[in-house]
Amino acid sequence: MNITAAYELLKNAFASGRAAHAYILAGPPRGSCQAVTEKVLQLLFCESGEACGECRGCQRVVEHSHSDVLWVEPEKKSRIISIDQVRNLQTRVFQTSFEGGWRSCVIVAADRLGQEAANAFLKTLEEPPERCVFFLLTDSPQSLLPTILSRCQHLRLGGEKEELPDDVEARLVEILSMTGENGSLGALGQADAMKALLKDIKTAVEEGEAELAEEEATAHEKDVLDARVGARFREVRTSLVRFVMLWFRDVLMLLCDADALVYNTRHIEAIRKRAAAVSLSQAMKDLAMIEEMHRRLERNVNDAVVFSLLFTSLE
Amino acid sequence: MAYQVLARKWRPQQFDDVVGQAHVTETLKNALKNDRLAHAYLFVGPRGIGKTSIARIFSKALNCEKGPTTTPCDECSSCGEIAAGTSLDVLEIDGASNNGVDQVRDLRDTVKYAPTRGKFKIYIIDEVHMLSTAAFNALLKTLEEPPPHVKFIFATTEPEKILPTIISRCQRFDLRRIPVPQIVERLELVAKDEKVKIDDDALLAVARGSEGGLRDAESALDQLISFKGKKISEEDVLSVFGLVSRALLEELAEKILTGDIEGIVMLIARLDESGKDLRRLVLELMEYFRNLLIVLNVKEVSAGLDLAEAQVAALTRQAELTNTDRVLRLTRILGETVDGMRFALSRRTLLETALIRCARAAVVVSLEEILAQINELRKSGGAAAGGSGGGPSSGTVKASRRVPEKETAGEDQGEMALEKSAETVTPVVPIVAESRAEFETKPRKTAGNADELAKLLKEWREICHRVGKIAVMAGSPLLDARPIDVLEDRVVLGFDPEFEEDLGKFKSGRNRKALEHVLAGSLGRGVAVECKLAEIRAEVAEEQAVEARELDVSPSQDVAVADQKREDVSPALKSMGEWLNVPEVEKVLEMFNGSIIDVRA
Numbered sequence: 001m002n003i004t005a006a007y008e009l010l011k012n013a014f015a016s017g018r019a020a021h022a023y024i025l026a027g028p029p030r031g032s033c034q035a036v037t038e039k040v041l042q043l044l045f046c047e048s049g050e051a052c053g054e055c056r057g058c059q060r061v062v063e064h065s066h067s068d069v070l071w072v073e074p075e076k077k078s079r080i081i082s083i084d085q086v087r088n089l090q091t092r093v094f095q096t097s098f099e100g101g102w103r104s105c106v107i108v109a110a111d112r113l114g115q116e117a118a119n120a121f122l123k124t125l126e127e128p129p130e131r132c133v134f135f136l137l138t139d140s141p142q143s144l145l146p147t148i149l150s151r152c153q154h155l156r157l158g159g160e161k162e163e164l165p166d167d168v169e170a171r172l173v174e175i176l177s178m179t180g181e182n183g184s185l186g187a188l189g190q191a192d193a194m195k196a197l198l199k200d201i202k203t204a205v206e207e208g209e210a211e212l213a214e215e216e217a218t219a220h221e222k223d224v225l226d227a228r229v230g231a232r233f234r235e236v237r238t239s240l241v242r243f244v245m246l247w248f249r250d251v252l253m254l255l256c257d258a259d260a261l262v263y264n265t266r267h268i269e270a271i272r273k274r275a276a277a278v279s280l281s282q283a284m285k286d287l288a289m290i291e292e293m294h295r296r297l298e299r300n301v302n303d304a305v306v307f308s309l310l311f312t313s314l315e
Numbered sequence: 316m317a318y319q320v321l322a323r324k325w326r327p328q329q330f331d332d333v334v335g336q337a338h339v340t341e342t343l344k345n346a347l348k349n350d351r352l353a354h355a356y357l358f359v360g361p362r363g364i365g366k367t368s369i370a371r372i373f374s375k376a377l378n379c380e381k382g383p384t385t386t387p388c389d390e391c392s393s394c395g396e397i398a399a400g401t402s403l404d405v406l407e408i409d410g411a412s413n414n415g416v417d418q419v420r421d422l423r424d425t426v427k428y429a430p431t432r433g434k435f436k437i438y439i440i441d442e443v444h445m446l447s448t449a450a451f452n453a454l455l456k457t458l459e460e461p462p463p464h465v466k467f468i469f470a471t472t473e474p475e476k477i478l479p480t481i482i483s484r485c486q487r488f489d490l491r492r493i494p495v496p497q498i499v500e501r502l503e504l505v506a507k508d509e510k511v512k513i514d515d516d517a518l519l520a521v522a523r524g525s526e527g528g529l530r531d532a533e534s535a536l537d538q539l540i541s542f543k544g545k546k547i548s549e550e551d552v553l554s555v556f557g558l559v560s561r562a563l564l565e566e567l568a569e570k571i572l573t574g575d576i577e578g579i580v581m582l583i584a585r586l587d588e589s590g591k592d593l594r595r596l597v598l599e600l601m602e603y604f605r606n607l608l609i610v611l612n613v614k615e616v617s618a619g620l621d622l623a624e625a626q627v628a629a630l631t632r633q634a635e636l637t638n639t640d641r642v643l644r645l646t647r648i649l650g651e652t653v654d655g656m657r658f659a660l661s662r663r664t665l666l667e668t669a670l671i672r673c674a675r676a677a678v679v680v681s682l683e684e685i686l687a688q689i690n691e692l693r694k695s696g697g698a699a700a701g702g703s704g705g706g707p708s709s710g711t712v713k714a715s716r717r718v719p720e721k722e723t724a725g726e727d728q729g730e731m732a733l734e735k736s737a738e739t740v741t742p743v744v745p746i747v748a749e750s751r752a753e754f755e756t757k758p759r760k761t762a763g764n765a766d767e768l769a770k771l772l773k774e775w776r777e778i779c780h781r782v783g784k785i786a787v788m789a790g791s792p793l794l795d796a797r798p799i800d801v802l803e804d805r806v807v808l809g810f811d812p813e814f815e816e817d818l819g820k821f822k823s824g825r826n827r828k829a830l831e832h833v834l835a836g837s838l839g840r841g842v843a844v845e846c847k848l849a850e851i852r853a854e855v856a857e858e859q860a861v862e863a864r865e866l867d868v869s870p871s872q873d874v875a876v877a878d879q880k881r882e883d884v885s886p887a888l889k890s891m892g893e894w895l896n897v898p899e900v901e902k903v904l905e906m907f908n909g910s911i912i913d914v915r916a
Contacts, residue, residue: 009542017318018541020534087412119411119445126367127323127400142594142657147472150362150531153538156557156590242660249664256671258580279905280675284668294660 003032003039006155010040020153022125022134026141027157029109030235033137036157037106038062041069044102044133067098073108075227079234081107086117090124093132103132109231110136111143118145125151164236164243171197172240176247177270179314180277187314191307198237198303205233237297245290251275252283289313322533325505327368328389328398330376334501334529335493336365342488343373344385352377353486355458355467357443359474360490363530366470369490370439371397373468374405378433393433404430405437410471411445419450423457426465436465443469444476451478458484492527495519501529502536511540516549524556524595557592559599565629568603571645571670572636574678579670587663594656597666601649604642610634611642637677644676679906767801767838778833781915786829792817793830799849806834806842809849821846 006025013019025033042051042058045066052058060066070092074081089105097103107113113121125134125148136152138144164172175193178186209229250262254275262268278286293310297303327333330340339358346352356373358366375387375397387394396402408422422438430436440446446454458467458481469485471477499515499522506513513536521539525532535556543551553560559567563586570578586596610630652669659665771778775797783790795814800807810818821827827844835841894900894911904910 013541016541018537019318020320020537020541090412116411116414116445119442120409120414122411122442123409140658147362150528150534153534153541156592238660245661245664249661249667252667252671253580256576256580258577258584261580261584280671281905284671287664287668291655291660291665295658298658 003036003157006032006036006157007039009155010036011043014040014043019133021128021132022136022152024110024136024138024141024144024149024152024154025157026138026154028139029137032157033139034108036155037135037137040135041066041104041106044104045069068101068103070103070105071108072105074112074231075224079109079112079227079231080114081109081112081117082114083116083120086113086120090120093124094129097131101131103129104135105132106135106137108137110138110148111140113144113148118148122147122151164239168197168201168236168240169243172243173267173270176244177267177273179274179311184312187311188308190311191304194307194311195304198240201236201240202229202233205229205236208232238294241290241294241297245287245294247271248274248283248286248290251278252280252287255280255283286314320534321505321509321537322363322530325533327365327372328375329386330369330372331386333365333369333372335497336369336490339369339488339490343369343376347376347383347385350383352383352466354461354465355485356469357474357477357482357485357487358468358470358490359487360472361492361528362472363525363528364490364493365529366472366490367439367441370441370468370470371407374435374437374439374466377435377437377466378402378404378430383434402433404433404435405439407439407441409442410440410469411442414445414447414450416447416449416453419446419453423453426457427462430464434464437468438465439468439470441470442472444471444473448478451481455480455484493529494527495522498522498525498527498529498532502532505533505536509540511536511545511547513539513547514549517547517552520549520552520556520558524552524558554590557590557595559586559591559596561626564599564603565633567600567670568607569633569636571673572633572677574674576671576674579674580667583663583667583670593662593666594653597649597653597656597669601646601653604646604649606630607633607637608639608642608646611637611639640681640683641677644681645673648673648676764801768798771798771801771806771834771837774837778837781833781836782826782829784915785832786826789820789826789829792820796846797849801838801842804841804843805845806838808844808846810846812848815848818846818848 010019010023025036027033038061039051041061042053043049045057045061045068046052047055047057053062057066061069064071070089072081072085072089075085076082093103093105122145128134134152136144136148141149141154171193175190175197178190180186206229209225209232213225246263247267250264250268250271251274253259253261254272255278262271264271275283289310293306296306330344333340356370358369360366372387375389375394376385377383378393378397379387380391380393381388389395389398393402393404397405400407426436426438428436461467467485469477469481474482474487499518502513502518502521506518521532521535525535535552539547539551539555542555552558563582567579567582570582587593606626607630610627611634648669652665655665655669656662776794779790779793782793792814796808796810796817798806799809808821821830821844830844831842834844894914895904900911
């Protein structure tokens with residue numbers, strides 16, 4: 001469902017007094033999930049009660065500075081939400097609210113709850129205090145504990161299509177279009193280009209986060225900043241890999257005569273070229289290979305190695 | 316009072332309210348009646364089926380002012396305090412948050428104090444699997460011999476993480492997943508009380524979706540009520556939980572069975588865009604094919620098999636399209652896909668590739684079917700076979716002669732062939748060899764024994780090498796044996812008395828089959844192997860010496876020699892790449908979705 005539909009559902013739930021104490025929003029955590037959460041929180045904390053977006057309550061929600069809303073996100077370099085963070089959350093939640101109204105706790109990237117943290121969270125999640133609502137934002141709800149899943153209501157927000165920044169996309173398309181040309185030498189060239197692209201992205205992310213930290217005028221510890229950069233970089237990298245995957249998926253779609261289902265209509269010519277050169281089984285093997293590459297990157301295998309492997313086998 | 320979700324509101328307060336766990340509640344009730352109470356209980360089971368609830372009811376039953384009783388009154392102050400979680404005698408501890416050894420030490424210190432008001436001091440430790448090893452160990456002594464007024468109740472979803480020494484000190488109760496009809500019954504009750512109109516199909520869909528957890532079912536109902544109001548239909552359930560309707564599932568299965576790849580991807584696109592849960596879809600598809608398997612294999616479809624009447628008709632129709640082997644192959648692919656979905660980069664793409672694989676596996680011809688076809692051909696005689704020479708099956712037969720299918724078959728078909736390697740290959744070869752003779756219509760003249768023996772002796776090293784590739788343990792003992800006689804239906808193999816123990820290795824089993832397979836290939840007809848002892852050592856030694864002199868190579872370079880010979884056999888086709896261009900090979904590869912991994916002369 002889209003953002004408005006989800007918001008309407010939640011709004012009705014709160015209006016009719018049937019709101020659950022915990023929701024899992026599945027979708028891009030910092031994208032549509034966060035948008036819906038902020039909107040609903042505005043509803044709860046707005047001074048006029050209709051999420052005007054202008055009063056102090058609403059603004060503080062959007063700035064993430066409201067004293068009754070606790071935002072929890074991975075803070076360690078390992079991008080794990082630690083048990084200490086959960087304990088802190090529990091203390092906060094069981095204290096009375098600062099302003100006498102609702103309290104809320106938003107967990108961004110809930111799938112990054114560590115094993116211990118997730119378990120420690122269970123009892124709180126089952127029977128939280130009154131007028132307290134939890135939002136768990138995640139893009140892979142299936143990796144949460146089943147015991148957590150069964151304690152929450154679920155909303156699936158769509159959004160698989162990834163938007164990459166234009167310059168990144170252009171470079172990536174250029175790399176992908178070369179697939180299968182110039183033999184193994186070409187493949188290594190592609191791998192190098194890919195590595196350079198990732199390095200540039202990382203630099204950009206670092207700069208962006210540093211600026212953001214300055215703007216917020218908060219003296220974050222280095223660890224927190226690192227965690228944020230790491231998380232953001234992985235998000236961009238994942239969408240980059242997904243772009244690659246969808247590219248080769250489009251090849252497969254062309255081979256299945258399902259031209260209407262091609263995502264990437266802008267670069268259809270390059271995709272057609274690839275489709276003409278491979279068989280159906282080769283196209284499926286390519287996809288399996290990309291999936292494997294993704295897994296390796298997630299396991300912190302050296303990216304140069306991963307990419308050269310990938311492009312050599314795509315050849 | 317603020318709104319509470321249904322699961323909390325309907326948390327059972329009496330043993331008789333607990334759904335689907337009679338084996339546990341009855342035992343506990345009897346223990347209470349007969350005063351045979353253990354001092355420690357462990358409740359185990361998946362999420363949302365009543366572990367914590369039973370623990371609370373049990374502590375109420377123990378500490379009720381009118382108790383111990385099997386029906387706590389829910390009126391006395393003790394029951395009230397326990398329900399509200401404020402009792403001083405019933406301590407509900409979150410094992411996951413208090414998992415350190417220090418917390419257990421604190422607990423142990425309080426154990427010795429008598430209860431303030433009730434008869435027992437009860438410690439409920441929920442999520443007990445998260446206690447650290449040190450914490451568990453610190454608990455052991457207390458758990459073994461606690462003071463008479465102390466009861467421990469543990470609840471967990473993951474019993475395998477608990478120390479065996481802990482488990483052996485407790486009475487363990489395994490709670491079951493709740494069957495669908497009982498969930499439906501309970502939901503009906505809840506819906507009636509909440510004044511919600513919900514039809515039976517919708518309830519059934521909710522119950523199915525909850526996979527045996529009542530809490531899941533109740534949260535789902537709750538969510539439906541808050542989203543859809545007081546009137547709920549099956550449509551609503553399907554759309555809110557992203558489930559797929561029977562009809563669509565049937566359509567998808569049909570497309571898979573007929574190999575309609577374009578139709579499949581189109582349908583997936585439709586399902587994905589309407590927000591269906593794709594992982595769930597795979598699971599449901601798996602169940603669908605499970606039902607199909609039942610229809611295929613069970614003559615009388617009875618009630619116990621959990622199949623609806625309407626479904627059976629559609630399934631019977633689809634059963635015509637396929638056979639058991641193919642459906643088994645499909646379920647295996649789907650099984651892999653479910654695992655992969657958890658961490659997939661793009662679930663939709665994974666689903667698309669998986670179902671395309673399924674569609675191909677559903678229409679690809681299996682080895683068994685080819686064999687059956689060949690046998691048909693053989694029965695109907697060589698002339699008929701020659702007549703249908705252009706057909707796909709005979710094409711496959713010819714091609715498989717050049718490239719042994721065991722090696723070339725790819726993922727779908729290959730798994731099957733590999734599993735069976737020895738068993739399948741052995742029958743294939745004689746048949747293929749014979750049918751080849753039929754196709755060539757030029758009857759092979761039976762050469763003199765001496766010629767064939769000489770041929771075998773000449774090729775012996777290579778034969779050993781090839782046998783060794785099929786059955787690893789068989790190659791090297793063969794090097795010290797020699798064929799000593801070739802008859803119409805068997806080859807006599809001589810083993811030197813020095814290697815008498817090797818003889819047993821070829822009496823039966825894989826080694827023998829491998830050897831027979833290779834010999835059959837080299838002689839062009841199916842032969843049995845007979846092994847006996849013979850004085851051949853001198854010959855072997857001499858041969859080796861001669862060879863070493865002639866080729867100036869040491870025995871360890873046998874492989875290289877074999878390779879050289881092979882090149883001589885087919886000088887035109889040296890590399891794998893060239894094989895790829897042979898039309899027959901190409902056809903086999905496409906058909907079996909395979910790739911060439913080895914080329915042998």
